[in-house]
Amino acid sequence: xxxxxxxxxxxxxxxxxxxxxxxxxxxxxxxxxxxxxxxxxxxxxxxxxxxxxxxxxxxxxxxxxxxxxxxxxxxxxxxxxxxxxxxxxxxxxxxxxxxxxxxxxxxxxxxxxxxxxxxxxxxxxxxxxxxxxxxxxxxxxxxxxxxxxxxxxxxxxxxxxxxxxxxxxxxxxxxxxxxxxxxxxxxxxxxxxxxxxxxxxxxxxxxxxxxxxxxxxxxxxxxxxxxxxxxxxxxxxxxxxxxxxxxxxxxxxxxxxxxxxxxxx
Amino acid sequence: xxxxxxxxxxxxxxxxxxxxxxxxxxxxxxxxxxxxxxxxxxxxxxxxxxxxxxxxxxxxxxxxxxxxxxxxxxxxxxxxxxxxxxxxxxxxxxxxxxxxxxxxxxxxxxxxxxxxxxxxxxxxxxxxxxxxxxxxxxxxxxxxxxxxxxxxxxxxxxxxxxxxxxxxxxxxxxxxxxxxxxxxxxxxxxxxxxxxxxxxxxxxxxxxxxxxxxxxxxxxxxxxxxxxxxxxxxxxxxxxxxxxxxxxxxxxxxxxxxxxxxxxxxxxxxxxxxxxxxxxxxxxxxxxxxxxxxxxxxxxxxxxxxxxxxxxxxxxxxxxxxxxxxxxxxxxxxxxxxxxxxxxxxxxx
Ligand SMILES: Nc1ncnc2c1ncn2[C@@H]1O[C@H](COP(=O)(O)OP(=O)(O)OP(=O)(O)O)[C@@H](O)[C@H]1O
Ligand SMILES: [Mg+2]
Numbered sequence: 001x002x003x004x005x006x007x008x009x010x011x012x013x014x015x016x017x018x019x020x021x022x023x024x025x026x027x028x029x030x031x032x033x034x035x036x037x038x039x040x041x042x043x044x045x046x047x048x049x050x051x052x053x054x055x056x057x058x059x060x061x062x063x064x065x066x067x068x069x070x071x072x073x074x075x076x077x078x079x080x081x082x083x084x085x086x087x088x089x090x091x092x093x094x095x096x097x098x099x100x101x102x103x104x105x106x107x108x109x110x111x112x113x114x115x116x117x118x119x120x121x122x123x124x125x126x127x128x129x130x131x132x133x134x135x136x137x138x139x140x141x142x143x144x145x146x147x148x149x150x151x152x153x154x155x156x157x158x159x160x161x162x163x164x165x166x167x168x169x170x171x172x173x174x175x176x177x178x179x180x181x182x183x184x185x186x187x188x189x190x191x192x193x194x195x196x197x198x199x200x201x202x203x204x205x206x207x208x209x210x211x212x213x214x215x216x217x218x219x220x221x222x223x224x225x226x227x228x229x230x231x232x233x234x235x236x237x238x239x240x241x242x243x244x245x246x247x248x249x250x251x252x253x254x255x256x257x258x259x260x261x262x263x264x265x
Numbered sequence: 266x267x268x269x270x271x272x273x274x275x276x277x278x279x280x281x282x283x284x285x286x287x288x289x290x291x292x293x294x295x296x297x298x299x300x301x302x303x304x305x306x307x308x309x310x311x312x313x314x315x316x317x318x319x320x321x322x323x324x325x326x327x328x329x330x331x332x333x334x335x336x337x338x339x340x341x342x343x344x345x346x347x348x349x350x351x352x353x354x355x356x357x358x359x360x361x362x363x364x365x366x367x368x369x370x371x372x373x374x375x376x377x378x379x380x381x382x383x384x385x386x387x388x389x390x391x392x393x394x395x396x397x398x399x400x401x402x403x404x405x406x407x408x409x410x411x412x413x414x415x416x417x418x419x420x421x422x423x424x425x426x427x428x429x430x431x432x433x434x435x436x437x438x439x440x441x442x443x444x445x446x447x448x449x450x451x452x453x454x455x456x457x458x459x460x461x462x463x464x465x466x467x468x469x470x471x472x473x474x475x476x477x478x479x480x481x482x483x484x485x486x487x488x489x490x491x492x493x494x495x496x497x498x499x500x501x502x503x504x505x506x507x508x509x510x511x512x513x514x515x516x517x518x519x520x521x522x523x524x525x526x527x528x529x530x531x532x533x534x535x536x537x538x539x540x541x542x543x544x545x546x547x548x549x550x551x552x553x554x555x556x557x558x559x560x561x562x563x564x565x566x567x568x569x570x571x572x573x574x575x576x577x578x579x580x581x582x583x584x585x586x587x588x589x590x591x592x593x594x595x596x597x598x599x600x601x602x603x604x605x606x607x608x609x610x611x612x613x614x
Pocket of ligand 2: 322324
């Protein structure tokens with residue numbers, strides 16, 4: 001590759017560098033024994049990780065983020081997977097319209113969605129922040145659930161279900177012994193993407209936050225506005241490590257080509 | 266598998282009917298895919314549905330299997346009305362063109378799936394799975410996943426899965442069309458062998474007339490949702506009912522007699538002679554001009570132009586064997602002839 005297409009190869013290297021180098025700066029800065037966020041770090045220590053782990057707002061925010069990401073992913077799958085099945089396998093009239101409806105959160109700006117939810121549910125109806133956040137995140141993740149599982153479904157042979165029926169399986173049995181297992185990699189991919197998307201989301205989480213209901217990215221933004229020290233680099237490094245672990249699990253269990261092949265279809 | 270209730274008898278074969286179509290029609294919108302079809306599938310018989318693409322073969326098979334409900338008419342399985350039964354209650358075994366093997370199960374699990382649903386215990390199930398896999402020669406691949414098998418092997422697994430449940434009728438929708446030519450010919454005799462070993466009733470869908478001729482006891486030729494002819498392959502082949510069937514089975518020459526009767530002659534039965542006198546005893550004698558010559562190795566094809574007994578200009582095709590390929594050239598005049606028993610009289614379409 002390098003010898004054949006020197007320009008493409010150098011561009012690729014440049015791209016990776018632009019993405020990776022700043023990350024390396026952040027990671028390096030997190031291990032500093034000094035007290036300012038600068039490169040090269042002064043000495044080596046884990047003190048900022050300790051500080052981050054002991055910082056109560058971060059701990060609370062992490063808990064909120066995890067709860068929110070898990071619940072919204074679960075909800076998006078619970079709604080999105082049956083919807084996908086109905087769209088692809090059912091005899092619904094207006095399938096295209098319904099699919100469009102489920103994909104629309106992809107094109108409506110999140111700030112608009114967030115503002116609408118804020119105005120209507122929080123201001124007007126005085127609903128708690130967390131349920132509203134959950135609703136917003138679920139809507140945000142629905143397109144992923146519908147699209148990724150839909151791709152898995154479209155890639156599978158429709159006669160699989162017919163074969164199961166012919167061999168004596170009831171529709172219910174067919175669903176649990178054939179459809180669902182065939183969809184499992186797609187559901188897993190959608191779940192993973194959903195979790196990461198929710199966990200990293202800023203616009204919705206920013207608009208729908210409350211003092212005691214704040215996600216980690218919002219809490220970090222808040223912190224950076226007040227103090228600019230290596231603790232923020234330590235938190236970022238921890239998130240990065242968590243993401244890498246998830247990516248490795250995903251690669252081991254399903255494989256990136258399957259996951260991202262699912263999105264591009 | 267055999268019924269104690271008296272089953273109706275198939276007119277053509279004299280064996281009891283495994284399944285029957287009675288005045289079955291299938292419409293999609295205002296398009297009629299199957300048109301008032303009456304069909305009897307003999308028990309223990311190898312029946313093929315033969316016809317060009319789009320003539321309604323798959324639709325018929327899917328109605329029999331219960332995947333689509335007929336718009337009109339009734340379907341009987343083993344003498345019982347099955348028109349509204351869902352597929353899982355019909356006890357038929359279907360092999361799909363795409364094989365439709367469950368990708369998350371091993372070969373053995375695929376084959377055992379139907380048995381598990383029938384609550385066959387583990388020990389019996391394993392024995393029956395092995396038996397079915399041995400029948401298709403794949404017992405050694407039981408633990409593999411379908412993805413890791415070749416097309417031909419996947420096809421055999423699909424076959425084993427369908428026969429493991431001892432279906433009332435085994436349904437095969439163009440099972441060989443995805444295989445290469447050599448494997449296809451091999452699988453024909455293998456499927457035939459499995460059918461005679463198990464005594465299963467089989468319905469095979471194909472658009473390949475060689476396949477139908479070689480494999481079936483009973484051959485059903487279809488056109489636009491209707492049955493054109495049904496019978497033993499040898500009978501259909503030697504006496505096609507109409508021009509469509511004759512055309513489909515490779516009759517190339519169609520002539521009209523002075524009484525207005527249509528005759529069909531196979532290209533290999535049309536003989537050519539240089540002189541008129543050689544052929545005076547033949548039932549058919551036509552002066553013809555060579556328009557083209559195609560050498561094909563085993564034989565040579567001669568394209569001829571002649572005037573048929575009704576005075577109409579016709580194109581003829583003669584297949585000559587053992588001739589020197591350079592013997593005829595376009596423009597040559599010769600005599601095309603055929604003995605009386607090679608002239609097939611056709612009915613109306
Ligand atoms: N679900 C459907 N909706 C509308 N039209 C259909 C449907 N299924 C089949 N048809 C039409 O009915 C006709 C018969 O189709 P069928 O699949 O039975 O043909 P076939 O004989 O199996 O052909 P092939 O050899 O190509 O498989 C075709 O014209 C097809 O387009
Ligand atoms: Mg077909």
